[in-house]
Amino acid sequence: MLNNDQRSWIKLSLAISAALRAELADIRRALTARGEHKHNPRWREQPRAPRGTPNGGQWVDGGGKPSGGPKGSGSRPPSPPPPPPPGPGHNQPPRVLRAPERLDMDWRNMSNSEYFETLSHLARHRRGQERVAALQAAIRTFEPTYQFNPILTTRRPGAYEQHLSEQLHVQRVRHYGPLGMDRAEWTQFRSEITNAMRRSRFPDARAYLRGSAVSGVSFGRGVLTETGPRDFDATIVSPSLFAAVQRSGMRLPSATRTWPLSARRLARLGMPGLRRSENGRPITYVVFSSASAMHARPGPAIPLSLD
């Protein structure tokens, strides 16, 4: 039987896959609108030049001549050159800086939708070292002195790229705030939660923000862009608070964490002053017994405490 971690990974993979499918459908629609996408469902049956000839494998017309290219004289006209990328002063609205063409993208000045679209292009068109280099450069645009961990051994393919993507989310949220909050709200939220931790009976408590507000990916809705998350998932790491939860008689889903708790229930346990909601979105709190238990769960975590 699948455990919660495995189930979460499957849900995350499905969400990303759904988002990529939707994006591919958008590209197809855009190409169709521009007249560049002429899908032929019987393309496998079209004749090609035989293997071993200079044009081997290329589409040919009925007489066996290549239908395109410099030597071809077929009936299909050559494709028009791609339009130049929009620059400053261009009449079109600014588009995403496509990952396949450029790696020195302006990560700091992207909207949320541009940011996630660019990450998606990077994931699809760049592999291995190139993608790692692009992600590292992106992280350094937010935090020039960021120290990368050179040794991150794992047998799972793409784990280091995944780690870098999460670190990029972390750095971006540190600068601009999570999805669903502006910079001022983010600062206020952090300040209040830090004060609540300090005033509480649990001085070892440290708060983090996790979930779709940080990762940009919702299990139910795929990649979020400008709309933001439905709720905020906060996490409190505190061995003493976790022990208090155990003593109160609450049943736990595992030996290291609680179910999502409301601010009211945490107030009853001795941690008052936490927000119930932010911008109309409910905030739930999961208490972990240790930081390592929290980091073992999938997805990035942003420290909320200011100290």
Added chain:
Amino acid sequence: MELGTKYTNIEDVVSLLETHLGITFTKVEDGETGVSYDWSEEPNEFGASYYGIEILPTRIFDPEKNRVVLCQKNWKPYTFVVGVSEELKSHSAAIRELMKRGLLKATEIPLPPIT
């Protein structure tokens, strides 16, 4: 304040409180904790609200154990729990009045000891 109820349908509790308190609950469907209802006070200038009322099921489905589990030991006799922030004095008083008049059948659950 925490109240235990023995209603069979959570919507009965919701409609009763909505009618007599003049508030509107929001349905919260959480993948981990199931369906509950929540009302929060008006947000302040920072968009934050701190106090509210929640109506929670006392039992939830645990996918790891593949069975329904009790959320809290002292919730065992009840089907749904109404939680009211201690700071909402007027709402607490109104709910106690409902209980006194027999409109809301509920029992106050004492705060569990925290040592």
